[in-house]
Amino acid sequence: MAIADCEVASDNLTRQLYATDASIYQVEAAGRCLSPQCPASQRGDQAAAQAGISIIPRGAGTGLVGGALGEGLVIDFSRHNRQITELDLDNRTVRVGAGVVLDQLNAFLKPHGFCFGPDVATSSRATLGGMIANNSSGSHVPFYGTTADHVSRAGNSCWQTGASNKSARVRPPFRAQRELAASLVKQSAGEIAARFPTGLLKRWPGYGLERFLREPGNLSHLFAGSEGTLAAILSAELKIVPLPKAKGVGLIFFASVTEAMQATVELLDLKAGGD
Numbered sequence: 001m002a003i004a005d006c007e008v009a010s011d012n013l014t015r016q017l018y019a020t021d022a023s024i025y026q027v028e029a030a031g032r033c034l035s036p037q038c039p040a041s042q043r044g045d046q047a048a049a050q051a052g053i054s055i056i057p058r059g060a061g062t063g064l065v066g067g068a069l070g071e072g073l074v075i076d077f078s079r080h081n082r083q084i085t086e087l088d089l090d091n092r093t094v095r096v097g098a099g100v101v102l103d104q105l106n107a108f109l110k111p112h113g114f115c116f117g118p119d120v121a122t123s124s125r126a127t128l129g130g131m132i133a134n135n136s137s138g139s140h141v142p143f144y145g146t147t148a149d150h151v152s153r154a155g156n157s158c159w160q161t162g163a164s165n166k167s168a169r170v171r172p173p174f175r176a177q178r179e180l181a182a183s184l185v186k187q188s189a190g191e192i193a194a195r196f197p198t199g200l201l202k203r204w205p206g207y208g209l210e211r212f213l214r215e216p217g218n219l220s221h222l223f224a225g226s227e228g229t230l231a232a233i234l235s236a237e238l239k240i241v242p243l244p245k246a247k248g249v250g251l252i253f254f255a256s257v258t259e260a261m262q263a264t265v266e267l268l269d270l271k272a273g274g275d
Contacts, residue, residue: 007034008073018074021061022122027069029056034079057228059098059130062122067134067227077129081234084108093152095237098129114240117144129233135225141202142268144241148208148224152237182216185209 010031019028030053054072061068068074081097084105088094089112096105102123106115119138120126126136137146144150185192188209196210207230211221223230254260 008032018058018076019069021058021063021066021068023064023066023069025066025069027066027071029070029074030072032074032076034076055228055232057129057133057232059127059133060101060122060125062126062130063134063227068130075232077232077234078127081129083235086237087112089114092240093237094240095235096128097235098127098132098233100128102126102128102131109240110243113243115243116238117150117241118147119144128236128238132224132233132236133226133228135208137202146202146224148211148221150239150241151220151224152239178217178219181212181219181222185212186216189213 008031014032015028015030018032019026054070056068056070056072056074058068058074058076058078060078077098079099081099082101082104083097084094084100086093086095087109092114094105094109102116102120105128106123109115116128117140118131118136119140120131120136121138130136131147132151135146135148138144192209192213206225208221208225211224212218215221220236223233252263254263
């Protein structure tokens with residue numbers, strides 16, 4: 001399969017390399033595609049669709065549940081799409097390519113006194129596109145929340161999603177999908193409210209139905225945690241937060257695991273990571 005402006009490989013070595021990620025699973029892909037920008041990515045998607053091959057968007061492959069694996073064509077966003085642009089300190093936002101690594105973003109923001117809130121353990125290699133797809137969080141989730149809480153808009157040069165996105169170029173089919181999603185979620189509002197526990201700060205990836213229910217029409221809520229099953233994200237406008245004024249570490253000893261677990265519930269009220 002040849003795709004213009006895309007680096008495509010389907011040799012045995014490439015397929016074996018992309019058959020694994022940080023999970024315990026192994027699934028051999030049909031091939032790998034490196035697409036530097038939106039038109040090329042679209043051509044890759046269209047070519048795969050014409051060949052009857054599924055698309056698997058992939059970042060750094062640091063996920064633990066096999067979300068970056070599949071038998072179709074792997075679209076690797078970690079090689080390209082690594083630009084950081086549109087820093088807006090007044091509105092506390094920045095636009096990043098899907099391949100930007102978290103540590104790279106924080107190094108860029110540090111001189112300005114800001115950072116990206118969610119602090120995953122794999123920050124030296126985790127890409128922002130992958131963090132959105134996984135709805136990643138980190139050890140300070142009680143204070144900063146998850147990645148979904150820090151996405152203003154997600155998309156690419158062809159389309160964007162967001163809460164207030166009047167100037168975005170949204171194609172008619174994509175608008176129809178937004179309306180369909182809103183209708184389906186509204187119909188299931190009662191069941192969604194009953195099944196999603198209130199106050200749950202962190203959970204495994206999955207469609208953010210409860211977030212979308214609170215803000216109908218903002219498809220960013222559905223993309224975050226969807227593991228690339230709904231769309232491939234090339235870039236996103238993210239919310240940034242001020243760097244902590246000070247940092248400290250507390251060491252507490254417990255007589256048993258049970259006591260430590262009970263203390264954790266009480267310690268959550270301290271909102272570690274706050275001022």
